[in-house]
Amino acid sequence: MLAIRLSRGGSKKRPFYHIVATDSRNARDGKFIERLGFFNPIAKGQEEELRIDLERYDYWVSQGGQSSERVKSLVKQYKKANQGE
Numbered sequence: 001m002l003a004i005r006l007s008r009g010g011s012k013k014r015p016f017y018h019i020v021a022t023d024s025r026n027a028r029d030g031k032f033i034e035r036l037g038f039f040n041p042i043a044k045g046q047e048e049e050l051r052i053d054l055e056r057y058d059y060w061v062s063q064g065g066q067s068s069e070r071v072k073s074l075v076k077q078y079k080k081a082n083q084g085e
Contacts, residue, residue, distance in 0.1 A: 002065040004057065006039065007032065016040055019052060019071055021060045036060070039074055052078045 003024040010016035017039040020032035037052035052075060061067065067075070 002033075002060065002063065003068070004036065004060055004065045004071050005068040006070060014042060019057075019074070021056075021065055024066075034060070050074060050078050050081075054079070 001024045002021060004019065004021050005028070006017040007020045007022075007029050008015060008017055009029075018032075018035050019037040019039060021034045021036060022030070022032040026032070034056065036056050037050070039050050040047060041049070043049040054075070057075060
């Protein structure tokens with residue numbers, strides 16, 4: 001099954017997550033099919049906290065991709081923040 005989930009990067013105590021489309025059997029930080037965006041939970045100042053390629057996200061969902069709960073909430077948040085653009 002195709003999964004759309006977070007893959008952790010960054011150093012100890014400073015998490016950084018990539019939003020990836022991957023086979024659900026792969027390890028969390030293992031190989032992936034495509035990187036769809038990123039999430040930086042500790043962004044400060046002018047740093048970008050969240051970026052998602054919604055066009056590609058929608059494509060993978062249409063192909064049967066199952067998003068994790070956290071990714072669904074991040075997509076909802078991103079859409080709400082970028083409505084006016």
